[in-house]
Amino acid sequence: MSTTSPFDHRQDSELGDALRSALSADDDAQFAQRVVAASEAVFVGPGVPEQWWNVLTAWARPGLVAALVLVAAAAFWLGAWVNRDTSGPAANGTMLGDPLLADSDQLAVPVLLAGQSAPNMDEVLAVALGN
């Protein structure tokens, strides 16, 4: 076997031939058949990765259905929100300001504040609840 150095870029053919002879088997064709037979499971199963456009194509129909469902849900929600806006209690303007705007002589906010003594709890609740 020839003398070599780490900087020698040539193959050591003598050692290479000896190693090749020691490591080689004589039934490579049989081995190849065995591997090809085993590969069938990979071909049939999910082993071979699909091309990205195939993956997208497969997802196109479920994707469209999901998008339609989302659009329908959004439309329903928007419709409900718009109806609530025009016909709900807020539309009458009677939510928070009502008790404060009540013009009852006895139970209006100014009357409560103008009194010398602290109003009792029943009066405060009556004003808050709009009588």
Place this chain on the structure above:
Amino acid sequence: MQDAELAALAQAGDREAFGELVSRYAGQARRVARAILHSADDADDAAQDGFLAALRHLGRYDPARPFGPWLIRIVANAASDRRRRLKVRRTEAIPPSLPAREPAPDTDTDRRSFREALLQALATLPERQRIAVVLFDVEGYSHREVAAILKVPEGTARSDVFHARRALRTQLAAWEGWKEETG
């Protein structure tokens, strides 16, 4: 047909293309696996695992690069993984001493003994040196390709090949005369 074309066909499901790739690289893959694993059966199992793993991940193969180093790296990884698993299961020790050279009745026996001695000498090397010397001196890969397969710097691959050669030559010194007689 080029390896890259066969790889593309195999990825698209062409069994024959994959079979052709296996036929082209069977010998190389088995030799690399045998350099890592001591049992021929284990090596073949690992080589098969490597081929199947390569088939599963053909999408990651860059057709602009050579197919061989990409495949052999997968095979080497499969063999290393198998070796680690086997090491855990059975703590078999490699006999540290080489078989003594005895007077052989015929050349075949002598050749077989030399083969065993060479395999045992190879088995005493660190795994990376084993792979490096087989890839470089047997399979004809360049230092750069060996480095890419082993995922080490080129200088490290160069050094691995050098040290492996030197160790093998030292351990097989007793056989030099025989090689001259029979070679």
